[in-house]
Amino acid sequence: MVLPSQGFVDAGRLSRIYDNTTATYKFYWFISIIDLICANPSRRIFSFDEIIAGMIADAWYPIHYFKLSFGKLDSLESNILEIQRTLDIPIDASKSDIKAQILMNIDNHDIRRIVHVFTLNVPYRFLSPWIPGATNSQVITESQVFVNNCPYAIFDKTILINNYWVDYLISYSDILKDFSFWNLSIFLQKRNPNVPDIPSKLIRPLQRSPLTRQHRFWDRYIQSVGHINCIYTGVELTPGKYDLDHFIPWSFVVHDMLWNLLPSDASINSSKSNCIPSLDKYLEPMTKIQHAALRENYASNPSDKLFEDYLVFRCSIPELIDASDSYFFELFKNEFTPMAQTATNMGFAPWINTPAYE
Helix, strand or coil: CCCCCECCECHHHHCCCCCCCCCCHHHHHHHHHHHHHHHCCCCCEEEHHHHHHHHHHHHHHHHHCCCCCCCCCCCHHHHHHHHHHHHCCCCCCCHHHHHHHHHHCCCCHHHHHHHHHCCCCHHHHCCCCCCCCCCHHHHHHHHCCCHHHCCEEEECCEEEECHHHHHHHHHCHHHHHHHHHHHHHHHHHHHCCCCCCHHHHCCCCCCCCCCHHHHHHHHHHHHHHCCEECCCCCCEEECCECEEEECCCHHHHCCCCHHHEEEECCCHHHHHCCCECCHHHHHHHHHHHHHHHHHHHHHHCCCCHHHHHHHHHCCCHHHHHHCCHHHHHHHHHHHHHHHHHHHHHHCCCECCCCCCCC
């Protein structure tokens, strides 16, 4: 990705800020600075504490909700988990609430200790493209005269934004954040090689997409057979009287593909939540309903674009429809088994204490 140039800003040096990165700190440091200056365009001075609070708030969602690994050399993950336990902040808290709670409790011994960790090197190493091979004290001295027009100067645990950079950071904030998240995605994909769609797991969406078309698909099938029974509870389900369950949690797959959705009793979403169902108990009844629904819907509406969701199984839709139930099950088993195992390895808990429907 080529960064834009403007005036005295050296985009070439800026493009090298993530070279030789071994942890996520620089990504989140820069993103937090951009957010702060865009929210406060008349300010030039920002404290280490408020920048680091922004770092923690930005990394909160991928760590808590998607359970991404940040790597063995990165302490952001473990420190965020400790902050959550210490302050009892809800894992689904908003970014602004997380920042506010951290800054409100900044004098708490444990919080101060955690925040201090990120003040030791990150503010100084970020300036390496402009002030290479320098100690922290040398970076402080040289940054204060804006050597090589570096983006900020360091003064006693605060940064002063270089006037030449203010308009640039605000004008190109979206491009600079995209650049940062793109590089962060590459960094995290190497540390989470079996996890799908890393870019979609870095920022909390404002809202989830409605499942209107998917409900229509299942309504047609249930209408054709009168009713079906929830595979988890045995409760009878009729058109419009059910919830759609992501068999493997949405927080792992980050999609609403039809083959991972199943009508369920309304009580299931709250009890199953982000847990992994037992494939031994539930995968076979799930695939039987999937196969029957696919056949019925294709017979009545073969042009439905939703059928494209099933192409992940590397078969045409007619081939899937004509497949035996055992072959259809094997296709699903081969797709779901590694997903469930990877999710479990990442810390998604198994779903227990709910009997399978017999």
